Amino acid sequence: MPTIRENFNSSQLEGSDMTISGTAVLCLEPDGSGGFRIKEFSRRKPAPDEIEVAVAAAAVNPIDVRRAQGYGRKLLSAIGAGKFPLVLGNDFAGHVTSVGSKVTTFNIGDRVYGAKPPSAEGTHASHVLVKAIHALRAPPDRDLESLAALPYSFVTMWLAVRGAGLTRENAAGKNVLMHGAAGGLGTLATRMLSAWGAGVTAIARPSSFDTCRQAGATDLVDCTATPVRSLSRSFDATLNFATWEDDLALIDCLRDGGLGHATTVHPMLNNIDRLGWLRGVLKSISEKRRRQRALPKGVRNYVWTMFKPDTAALVSLAEFVKQGNGSLRIGLRKPLKEAAEAFDHTRKGKPGRAVLLP
Ligand SMILES: NC(=O)c1ccc[n+]([C@@H]2O[C@H](COP(=O)([O-])OP(=O)(O)OC[C@H]3O[C@@H](n4cnc5c(N)ncnc54)[C@H](OP(=O)(O)O)[C@@H]3O)[C@@H](O)[C@H]2O)c1
Missing domain, CATH: 3.40.50.720 (NAD(P)-binding Rossmann-like Domain)
Structure with a gap:
């Protein structure tokens, strides 16, 4: 089972220049044609309540497929999440690479997983900024790939x-x-x-x-x-x-x-x-x-029901995972540049979750 970034070394990033670029899958048009492009972007410093995560795995859920087809565009535009091109994805699992000035719960190098609210800067990317309250510490015995399919x-x-x-x-x-x-x-x-x-x-x-x-x-x-x-x-x-x-x-x-x-x-x-x-x-x-x-x-x-990264729900998720209940079968693993195949897997309802491994 591929577990990229599991050999992450926090000393590689401490004090490093955070303007270096990341990569993301840009969903181009809400036309359902599966138009994706890999884009490079300049990574920003986290806001005081945010952490930056180097994404090891991010799920492609049914909602990502529907949003790629334009679903929810009008309502999501009101929160800046409906304008194309955009980067999809809510779930993330990876390592903390930078910590906002007010965050006391995580350190660089921590293994984390969680879900961020719908946005135009989703988790189908090499790096993502998320609010620290939307992240959980990954148990040491759990691989990041299986955790990435759970939170949303x-x-x-x-x-x-x-x-x-x-x-x-x-x-x-x-x-x-x-x-x-x-x-x-x-x-x-x-x-x-x-x-x-x-x-x-x-x-x-x-x-x-x-x-x-x-x-x-x-x-x-x-x-x-x-x-x-x-x-x-x-x-x-x-x-x-x-x-x-x-x-x-x-x-x-x-x-x-x-x-x-x-x-x-x-x-x-x-x-x-x-x-x-x-x-x-x-x-x-x-x-x-x-x-x-x-x-x-x-x-x-x-x-x-509408998804939102509810704190009580995240606490329950952490318990669920600790008790060993928490996993969904992974049906497909693809790098970002093959995102279209992962979206196709989910669109066709094939067995198991599709995850992107940036
Ligand atoms: N409102 C929100 O914020 C929110 C958040 C998350 C998910 N959702 C939605 O909630 C639904 C469930 O999510 P999920 O991740 O569990 O999706 P999923 O993994 O694709 O599972 C959906 C299940 O529903 C079954 N199903 C679909 N249409 C059916 C029909 N007409 N008759 C009988 N069974 C049917 C499917 O069976 P087959 O595969 O055998 O067809 C499948 O087992 C999805 O539609 C998703 O988009 C909404």
Whole structure:
């Protein structure tokens, strides 16, 4: 397994001139044609609360593929993350090469991993500046490559689980129905909820049943043969990591007095892309209200999950990794100059995460 930069020597960088250049994969146009170019850039000094990381590995997640096709452009432009050309990528794992003046938690040479918010200066690069609070110390026994595939997916999954009303304290004995259970978020959610004592009913294709069982699913539903709407109204919580089309049907599977539902596949960004800010937001509010009205009696939680590098979620990720639960299968490893192949792997839904090794 390639573990580039694992032989990193911190003395090589201490006191070195930080204006030397880095390389990054520039995504050229939001046209889905996979137009990428390698660019060189001048590395900046970290702001007081930032660290610079020499990236050893960075995942290509489904969101990167969609952003490369222009998805979310209007909303993300509001935070400077929608204007092309841009560098994609949220996840990073690597070594600290420079530390901002107010950072006390990391030193040059530390092995770190984490996720940064959506930006135009993503992690598909040799070096990236991130806020120190968005980085975690990598355990010495974990390779950086496998850690790079985790943070964005884990944090989003954790926010969804919490959004549906599930916590470590209340999860034991709860029945959770999960759509998209064999994917990255689904695998991590099944592992975490099983460890918390919940029973997970996994909706997936039969070819993915083994993956779901290994993650801890207690029951399996074949999504090619059993429509979600035919399932019983008996679940304490429902999670949608698969498709917006089934969101109402999943809500219908909640029992009266259940905890709630969260979806990561809601149409908000798409609505704003298609209809503009005002009409897109109004349509999203109306779609959300329609589903809130459909919640069974006594169910309070209904959440459209959006990734953000939440501190509590990162703390949970660190524990999850320490307990040895945290890894996702890596399906493809590519250098930056072959980024198009990594994006293609993710776009086609091939097994395992794709990671870029700068
Ligand atoms: N809102 C946010 O901030 C946010 C953040 C992270 C992820 N997401 C989204 O959340 C979703 C899950 O992420 P992920 O990383 O877990 O993706 P993933 O690894 O691609 O997994 C998605 C899973 O859903 C299944 N699926 C997709 N469409 C389906 C359908 N129509 N019927 C049945 N199963 C279906 C897939 O099964 P097959 O492979 O068998 O089709 C796969 O197992 C993605 O759509 C991603 O873009 C949103």
